[in-house]
Amino acid sequence: MISMLAAQSLSVMRSGQEVLKDVSFSIKQGEIHALLGGNGAGKSTTLLTFLGFLAPASGNVHVQGRDVSENVSAARQAIAYLPEAATLYGHLSAYENLHYFLSLAGTDTGRKALDDALDRVALQPEARNMRMETYSKGMRQKVAIALAILRDTPILLLDEPTSGLDPVAIDEFNRLARDLAEAGRTILLVTHDVYGACHVADRIDLLQNGVLVGAFDRPAGMDRIDTEAVHVAFAQHAGA
């Protein structure tokens, strides 16, 4: 099976600093892959490289088997991207924001589909017509997740998707992510939430200072990755 996302010996420079060093991984269709690491580990940089906003200093990244540097537009069309602390337009409502961004993506989506997506992220119906500047951080995050769901793309890149969500909403997000993966969508998420990553991901790559320092797969038949092992590795490398 062809890899939906693949990084091969990827190194990336930002402001003269090598922020990713010889990183390699690949993700198959329907997998949820988590990049786990502390601040400045290079997680978001990896996502931006898959989107073509940053060019590899060496190595390469592939989306659906195609080198991103050769066709950035094709890569972006295959990806729904949820940035860290996604701030949609505060002067627009949830509906208006979704309409705007989906139109921008060339997706014609009716009100029912919007409501279905907003139901899935559990955004209260009475809030959907309110300006988003009145939303809490968690509500804004839910709308951003709904947008990622509504984009009819085979790949989702999610940067700290549970940031600002309460524990109940995090559980709902984890279930939603699993549903999307089972429906064949490939998810690469970056997070520093060890517990959440262990519960939702099929595989976790531990990233520290731009270097992959560990990998954890969900054992067959288990519903999550061993949280304790990941915690220990995370703490060990964070303290290194």
Added chain:
Amino acid sequence: MSGLVREIRFLASDRAALLWLGIALLVACVSVVLGLREIATQRVVLNELIEIDSAEREVLDTLYQDWGDVAYYTFHLTWDSPSDFAFAALGQRDTSPWKHQIRALALEGQIYETDAENPDFALIGRFDFAFAANLLAPLLLILLLHDLRSAERTAGRYELLSATAASQGSPWFARAALRVGALTICLIGPLWAGGLLGGAGASTLVPASLVVILHIAFWWGVCALVDRYGWSSPVNLTALVGVWLAFAVIVPAAIKISVESIVPLPDGGEILLTQREAVNDAWDLPKAATMEPFIERHPEWADYTEVSQPFEWKWYYAFQQVGDQTVEPLSQAYRDGRIRRDRLAGSLAWLSPPALAERAMQALADTNVAATLTYEQRVRAFHKALREYYYPRLFRGEPVSTVSLQQRPQFRGKES
């Protein structure tokens, strides 16, 4: 939802953009209304003066039995009617006289007696449409465009927008184009409304609109260029206002200073003073000192130069003409200098798009230096006709008659 409809809706919800566009519309409307009012006032003044001028002459023509008195006491109104597009760019009509009351005396002083300075390069004039479109509109465009991308970067939406729009092309061009288009409409709409009210034709309004569009397009290019550096909104704004200040104020001021130093010019007051000295001196000189240079210019009156009385009108008008002849080199230098300054300023204006657009509008409105000089030449031509009318009557000593007075030249306004 098409991209255009999407961006129109988005623009309609952007309160800051709507505020700037509203200000642009207001500024354009006010400038057009003020321009129309000014031109209407000038027309009313001219119409009243033309009536008074005619009525006055009718009265004066019954009072005097001597051609010398008739020529001395009769004033003739000359005027430069505003064009139908003058409301949009008042230009030199602000600084150069567009009406005179002249007599058959020495002319040059009469033309320049209100010229305190040389209005050769209007930097910032009255609050007319040209000012609004060429000086203020670029600032409003800067306010509309300076943070188009940088604000999205600050808000963390830039990558999301760019990545989301991958299959639909850049959202930035559509956003910018819509704002530029809306601003242009806010400017051109009132211009056309004012133009149609004021009687200006499409032959003027279309090129004027083109000037506005090209000028706005230039500033759009400047905004796009600055935007490429990826600076923050405050840095973008500072840089763009700096560019505006340079192009709209500093460069035109430098051009003005350069033009004035490269092409020195006598001022109008100097012409007036020299001429008056020449005329006044003539009273104390022998009559021949006046009549000889006069006859050089008018040999046809050589047989009529004898002046036996201490005062004779033909001698008086001869030294008036000699006064004009005395300042002729100065007056010619003044005219030539203004033309040279105007040409040089026109060439250097390419360094300042706002000044270039201003000059283009003044040319369309017939309110530029060339139009002022053309009017002055029409006054000279009329004055020459007056002299040609009076001299035979003065030198031959013909009696004043109604029939003869009816043959006196009348100043005709240009076709607007």
